[in-house]
Amino acid sequence: MLGNLSSLLALSLARNNFQGSIPAELGKLLKLQFLQLTETNLSGEVPLSIYNLSSLYQLAFAANQLHGRIPSDVGITLPNLRYFFAAGNHFYGEIPTSFVNATKLEMLGLGANNFSGVVPSNFGSLRNLTGLDLGGNQLESAEGEGLGFITSLTNCTNLHRLQLNQNNFKGVLPISIANLSTKLEGFTIGGNMQISGKIPKEIGNLVCLNTLVIATTSITGEIPPSIGKLEKLSELYLHDNKISGAIPSSLGNITQMFTLHLQDNYLEGPIPPSLGNYSQLESLRLDSNFLFGNIPKQLFSLSHVLVLNLSRNSFTGQLPIDLAGGKMTQLVELNVSHNRLSGGIPSALGDCLMLAELWMDDNLFEGGIPSSFNNLKSLVMLDLSNNKLSGEIPEYFQNFPFLQYLNLSFNNFEGLLPTGRIFKNASIIFVAGNPRLCGGMHQLGLPSCKIGDKRLHRLIMLISVIASCSIFLMASLLAIFAYRRSKRKASTSTDVQDPEQYPKISYAELSQSTNEFSSSNLIGEGSFGSVYKGILSQDGMLVAVKVLNLNRRGATKSFMAECETLRNIRHRNLIKIITVCSTVDFRGTDFKALVYEFMQNGSLEEWLHPNEDQTSAQSLSLIQRLNIAIEVASAIEYLHNYCQPSIVHGDLKPSNVLLDEEMVSHVGDFGLARFLSVSQNQSSSMGVKGTIGYVAPEYGMSTKISKAGDVYSFGILLLEMITGKAPTDSMFKDNFTIHQLVKTRLPERVIDIIDPSLLPEVQEAENSKARNMRRGVGVLESLLAVAEVGVVCSMKSPSERMEMKEVAAKLYAIRDKFLHR
Structure with a gap:
């Protein structure tokens, strides 16, 4: 029906949930100048008739499920084209060189597809080009030319954005990137592991740049001081490279910096105090380098910072957050782990009320946990392990509503371990390596707390240990004897040891609970058996019964592995085994089953x-x-x-x-x-x-x-x-x-x-x-x-x-x- 609208000039159907392919009849709209089909869930190939609508100045079908090749003559059949958006689909093949025939072309978006081959070297003749997105494809460098096509783009004096990230480019990063348009606002070439060379010192020429991404490559050399001339830069990603040398203090001149990621490099030397000039910075990552010296106090005056990660370096001295004047109130994550910081934990950290993650492990901190930490009710992760901290573990941690991970191990904490909330879960609290700590859940392995003479306490502890060992030895001998005796029984004997650890249940009970393993009770099938829903007659408990198919090779070993594993683990997010059954069925055939707690909402597979x-x-x-x-x-x-x-x-x-x-x-x-x-x-x-x-x-x-x-x-x-x-x-x-x-x-x-x-x-x-x-x-x-x-x-x-x-x-x-x- 749309094909009958012969005078239609513009058609936009963006952001809908259509099904199927693009109707070929759209190719009948000969006067159409504007066609917008982005984010419409369309699939299939684009009808060739669409590419023959010579009046089109904008053709957009980005963010769909389309596939196929772009016609090699697209720039000839669409001579008036100014905007072409095909990103976020499954197009493949080479990028047509005929795009240069569409001399009015301003924006070309081909990112996030499967294009291969090389970038046409004649794109530099598109003098009106303002945006070129080729990121997220499988493009390669031309043999012997490396990244020479970038040099041709220096002729595009109106270029604002150039995206070349996540491809297979290789070669030396050309100095010519510094000669790209002075109007360039965004340049991304990260995710190309085989790009080498150095960041050119002339990079400061790109005075309008606000986003620069040269991450996850093989770039070496130093960060050129001229980068400080990019006063409009708000996002700088140079992480996961091989960059060495010092962090230039000129970086502090970029006062509009929003994100600075320099992690996973070979940077060395101290942090320039000038980085404290950032008035809008939200994320600073300098982790996994070779930086050393004291952490400058100016860094803790960044009032908008959310993430500050300085871990895995060689910083020394004290943490100067006490000098920040309570400015870091927005801080969500602080990571200073794996350094050589010393002194006490600053009480000023208690002013960071939004703090969700605090990692201070593997340092030389000493003293107690500040009472101001009682204010950190938003904490989710706290790791203070492997330090020299002492004193008692504060009881207020048990009142933190979001705390999911608390590691205080290998310090010098002493006294009674709190027992509320998080301290009831041995899988998320870690206190090993504190020899003077006592109490808590028995799974934590701490000694009981005693009042009185220390020598008497030690004697009682020694007697307790000896008694425990004796009981364990006796129990082990009895278990071995019982097991060997059961091996000699002929009727329902089994070669599986682990089922003996669980309560007994008969085949008849399981058969009755699952309505004789009825198909109507079948809730799943796996590699080694089937799972049935059942109701135990003894207490009416709803259960899932996994019946092993013993004809499948490896089923018995799978049964043993599952018994052995579940016998040794306890965690709220692991399935709980109720009992097992290893016997024979009514026909005398071997039968093995595991009985689990029933999960009312099924599996994640069913939801996805x-x-x-x-x-x-x-x-x-x-x-x-x-x-x-x-x-x-x-x-x-x-x-x-x-x-x-x-x-x-x-x-x-x-x-x-x-x-x-x-x-x-x-x-x-x-x-x-x-x-x-x-x-x-x-x-x-x-x-x-x-x-x-x-x-x-x-x-x-x-x-x-x-x-x-x-x-x-x-x-x-x-x-x-x-x-x-x-x-x-x-x-x-x-x-x-x-x-x-x-x-x-x-x-x-x-x-x-x-x-x-x-x-x-x-x-x-x-x-x-x-x-x-x-x-x-x-x-x-x-x-x-x-x-x-x-x-x-x-x-x-x-x-x-x-x-x-x-x-x-x-x-x-x-x-x-x-x-x-």
Whole structure:
């Protein structure tokens, strides 16, 4: 019908939820000058007839699911083209050189696609070009020419934005970048690992620059002092490079700086006090360098800073926050860990009421925890471990409503450990290495507190230890005797040891509770068996019964692994096993089953990918997804770092994340779990298995299991939660993965890949911003931050992935920032 509107000049259908492809009949609108189809969920190829509408001056179909090639003669058939936006789709092939025939072209957006080949060297002839976005593709440098095409763009004297990030460019960064348009406001070339060379000292020529991203490359050399001439610069990202030398004091001249990230380089020397001149700075990261000296007091006068990370350097002296005059009231994260700072913890930190994360571990701090910390009710993560702190642990920590991680281990704390709230959870509080600390939960392994003579106390403690050892030895001998005796029984004997640790339940009871394992009670099927919903006759408890298919190779070993693992772990975000059954059925056939607590809200898989027969589509909000991600990360971190020996889950995926009636996550299915040896990885006698799409790539080349394998699976799970797409989706083929999909869209195009069910929340956030409201602000920023964590966790090389402790910390910080903005 639209094709009949022969006089139509402009058509905009942006930001709708259409299905299917672009109608070919739009090609009949011969007078059409303006066509806007962005963010409409369209798929398929663009009809060739669209490219023949010669009157078009704007053609935009960005942020869809379109694919195919851009016609090689596009610039000839669309001679009046001024704006062409195709970013955030799945276009592939080479970028047509004919774009230069559209001499009026001002903006060309091809980012976040799958374009390959080289950048046409004749783009420099587009004298009206103001914006060129080629980021997030698979473009390469021309053989022998390196990044020479940048030099040709110096002819585009009106160029405002140039985005070349996240491609496969290689070669030396040309000095000619300093000769780009003096109107240039944004230049991004990060995420090209094979770009080398140095930042040209003439960079100061780009006087209008407000965003400069040269991160995650192989750039060396020093930061040129001339960068201080860029007075309009608000965002500077030079992290993850090989930059050395000192931080130039001229950086302090850029008083409008909003974000300064220089982490993961080889910078050395002290921090210039001039960095305290930033009146608008929100994020400063200098971590993981070789900086030393005292931290300048001026740094703690940054009144708008949210994130200050100075960790993993060699700073000495005291933390000068007492001299800040209470200016850092907006601070959300402070990280000074892994330095050589000394003295007492400044009481002025108690004025940072918004503080959610405080990392001061691995320093030389001494004295007690300041009483002013009682004001830090927003704390989520606090790590003071590996210092020389002393005194009693304050009771007020048990009243902190958001505190989820408290590490006070390896200090000199003494006295009675508080017992309220957080101190009741041994999986999130750590106090080991404080020999004069007593009380608390028995899982913490602290001695009981006694009143009286110290020598008597020591004697009682010694007697208690000897008695405990004797009881343990006697119990062990009795258990071995009972086990050997049970081995000789013929009727219901089994070669599995671990089921003896659980209460007995008969086959008849399980059969009755599941209506004889009726298909109507079937709630799931896995690699080694089926799961049924049941009601135990004894107490009416609702349970999930996992019946092993013993005909499947490895099922019995899976059963043993799950029994052994769940017998040794306790965490609120791990599935709880109620009992096991190892016997024979009514036909005399071996029967093995595990009985778990029932999860009312099913699995994360069902929420992310609801079946067609579900009456209504289930949708998770952003905060629900953040909570689930944090809970799963906490569970895996517990397995990796706080179990002895450490445990690798081995099969982390959405179907193994179960949700109870309060939507609290519980990680389940430990059939492939393995205990790590002291060397932190071991060979599996079963061979390394897992689920396609989630299993780490290195597992395909070795039978070594590792914590990094779990991190990879978690990263894929995070990306699936953000995009709503499974890693086995049909769109992922020919070596194109969910990791690549997300990585190539970051950071500018995160909106293109998020789960469509989150779009209403994003839109509400945008409306809130427009109305100058706080509620909802930060949705896109949070999604971007989570996506970045997922990308790092799912890197191909295990050495490039984070550890689960860091993953959990980052997710906590993202959630806290989202809730408090």
